[in-house]
Amino acid sequence: MKLAGLKSVEGAHDESAWAAAWVPETDTRPSLLLTGSLDETVRLWRPDDLELERTSTGHCLGVVWVAAHPSGVIAASSSLDSFVRVFDVDTNATIATLEAPPSEVWKLQFNPKGTTLAVAGGGSASVNLWDTSTWQLIATLQIPRPEGPKHSDKSGNKKFVLSLAWSPDGKRLACGSMDGTISIFDVARAKFLHHLEGHFMPVRSLAYSPIEPRLLFSGSDDAHIHMYDVEGKTLAGAMSGHASWVLSVDVAPDGAAVASGSSDRTVRLWDLGMRAAVQTMSSHTDQVWAVAFRPSGGSSRGGRLASVSDDKSISLYDYS
Template identity: 70%
Template sequence: MKLAGLKSVENAHDESVWATTWVPATTTRPSLLLTRSLDETVKLWSPDKLNLVSTNTGHCLGVVSVAAHLFGVIAASASLDSLVRVFDVDNNATIATLEAPPSEVWQMQFDPMGTTLAVAGGGSASIKLWDTAMWRLVATLSIPRPEGTKPSDKSSNKKFVLSVAWSPDGRRLACGSMDGTISVFDVGRAKFLHHLEGHHMPVRERSDWVMSGHASWVLSVDVSPDGEALATGSSDKTGRLWDFKMRAAIQTMSNHTDQVWAVAF
């Protein structure tokens, strides 16, 4: 597998672009590319020519995370204004507004069935689960403090949750924390299962392999739909394409002039 450049758009946003995701096609339109930025907007693009379809507003501070529902009709965006906004993709109508304390939302993901929105809980050291039918908070999955620490210990506050990911069957959730650990939960039982250790820096996104090659932090990852390849973005200003079988980078994309915060197949 090799990636070829199709089109790039300069000044797509007025500020840094922190995330991208694909909005699935519906019966009335093809799939769209959704981007969010610190310029307080969420934008939708046609993927073939990167034409701007719409600019969605509604937040009063920078947008730090987005997630698209599997049906392609709705999406959610989280902002530094301490709100998660659920909106209709095609007309930008607000469906629900979920309150989130400051520094509480750094990544979101809908479950494989589309019934639950999982939110990485930042400083609360937890994952919040929201029901997508009534938009009620239905569970809080908290990361246990290390043994021997007290609530007042500063060292026990390093479980700042940056990322969240569902297992393909929707039965488990994993979250990445500032201290480099990954915590795994059984969703049905709302039970913490175990930590995965090995990283020595914050876990901003999720992956399943140990591969080195970037010269600085890896800020984003995504697995190809066929499971054969991995894309990564880094603060070394490059994107890389990896072959899982070779466990090696087979392509480096170096046309960015700053950190690469988001990748998505």
């Protein structure tokens, strides 16, 4: 497995780029790359040449995260303005605007069937679930405080929810917090199941394996990437090599590798069989906030990985 740099676009945004997600192809167009930035815009790029397709506006503060619906027709963006904007990918028409209190919107992700949008509730230590047919709030999952002396902080800010990930079957939702814990929920019952521990600093990113649905990967400010057996409640492995915070992780469609982006300005590719980094890419000059593999399927050929950075650029890699 390896990455090969295809193209980088300097000044892809006017400010730091924090978010990246792939929009699935539809009957009328190929897949697109979605990026979000502190310049308040969401931009759509063609997947092989990184030509700008269009710029979507609608937020009045920086865009923190973006997510695409499995249909490829709509997408959602979260912003520091405390709103989630749901919009039509091809027309930029606003489908829904979901409001949250200040600092309450961070990561967001559609479930695999596209029926529910999960929004990490930031400082409220909760995750809100929205029905995508009515855009009504259907559940709020409260993050319980782990037991033990290292979790005795009474200020509550350590429970700030930074990251989330749906299991491939949509039955479980994993939520990463500022205190380093990961909470696992049974979504249908809106029930907390258990914590996964091992990190002692903020968990910035989570990603399930598309091949092994029990496996969950996490990236943390402790510079480590962890691999958990979610059902067995165990830490199955750890990978180290970044010199600073791991801000983003994503699992390759073949399940054989993980990509990570870090504040050490690098993108790394990790072989899961070897549990080691096999490649380090240094196309960025500032911290890398997001890495995203293009999902397999459809007419797209060749694996793609995208990364975005505080340096305002996007880099595209071939994954093989």
